[in-house]
Amino acid sequence: KAGVTQTPRYLIKTRGQQVTLSCSPISGHRSVSWYQQTPGQGLQFLFEYFSETQRNKGNFPGRFSGRQFSNSRSEMNVSTLELGDSALYLCASSSTYSGSDYEQYFGPGTRLTVT
Amino acid sequence: QKEVEQNSGPLSVPEGAIASLNCTYSDRGSQSFFWYRQYSGKSPELIMSIYSNGDKEDGRFTAQLNKASQYVSLLIRDSQPSDSATYLCAVATGGSYIPTFGRGTSLIVHP
Numbered sequence: 001k002a003g004v005t006q007t008p009r010y011l012i013k014t015r016g017q018q019v020t021l022s023c024s025p026i027s028g029h030r031s032v033s034w035y036q037q038t039p040g041q042g043l044q045f046l047f048e049y050f051s052e053t054q055r056n057k058g059n060f061p062g063r064f065s066g067r068q069f070s071n072s073r074s075e076m077n078v079s080t081l082e083l084g085d086s087a088l089y090l091c092a093s094s095s096t097y098s099g100s101d102y103e104q105y106f107g108p109g110t111r112l113t114v115t
Numbered sequence: 116q117k118e119v120e121q122n123s124g125p126l127s128v129p130e131g132a133i134a135s136l137n138c139t140y141s142d143r144g145s146q147s148f149f150w151y152r153q154y155s156g157k158s159p160e161l162i163m164s165i166y167s168n169g170d171k172e173d174g175r176f177t178a179q180l181n182k183a184s185q186y187v188s189l190l191i192r193d194s195q196p197s198d199s200a201t202y203l204c205a206v207a208t209g210g211s212y213i214p215t216f217g218r219g220t221s222l223i224v225h226p
Contacts, residue, residue: 035216088158102213105161106158106159107158108157108158
């Protein structure tokens with residue numbers, strides 16, 4: 001079974017621009033989560049989608065948004081980019097609806113550099 | 116605020132030794148515990164999950180959970196240089212199945 005895929009793998013953007021990242025979960029997985037990873041803050045949760053609905057949201061400003069499509073593919077968008085948005089953005093999928101056995105599998109990530 | 120604490124390391128062990136990685140958490144209601152391995156420049160890879168007190172073994176890896184003391188550990192037996200990576204501990208409470216990640220412990224296995 002193919003793993004989680006993310007595109008693009010690398011991006012360089014200028015401050016003030018916007019960016020859209022894409023994630024395709026493992027086949028059959030309906031829950032998709034997004035994380036930001038930086039050396040200073042570690043792995044931080046952005047939001048989680050299930051059946052096209054945002055179920056959970058982390059503590060990030062409204063510039064960060066996402067959506068999920070009927071085929072479970074997900075996109076996240078960052079508007080008005082800031083230098084501090086430079087990070088590795090990770091998508092993770094899970095086959096579990098919720099509960100104690102919610103195991104997540106990560107994609108390779110998108111490395112975003114804001115200049 | 117749910118907190119997951121790990122020693123950043125690096126933890127350096129010789130090849131063939133047992134590497135012991137520890138993680139403590141603040142929320143007594145935590146029910147799910149995960150260990151991820153992350154090689155430099157790569158994404159986290161799930162290696163172990165544990166949900167009840169005690170030990171869980173999978174190959175060279177053993178996860179140990181002690182809810183009373185609020186810690187979870189990962190033992191790697193017969194450590195190999197290929198085990199050199201950052202190990203992330205992740206903890207989820209019953210109130211939210213979304214895990215909180217620790218900052219990770221860097222493990223170096225030297226020949």
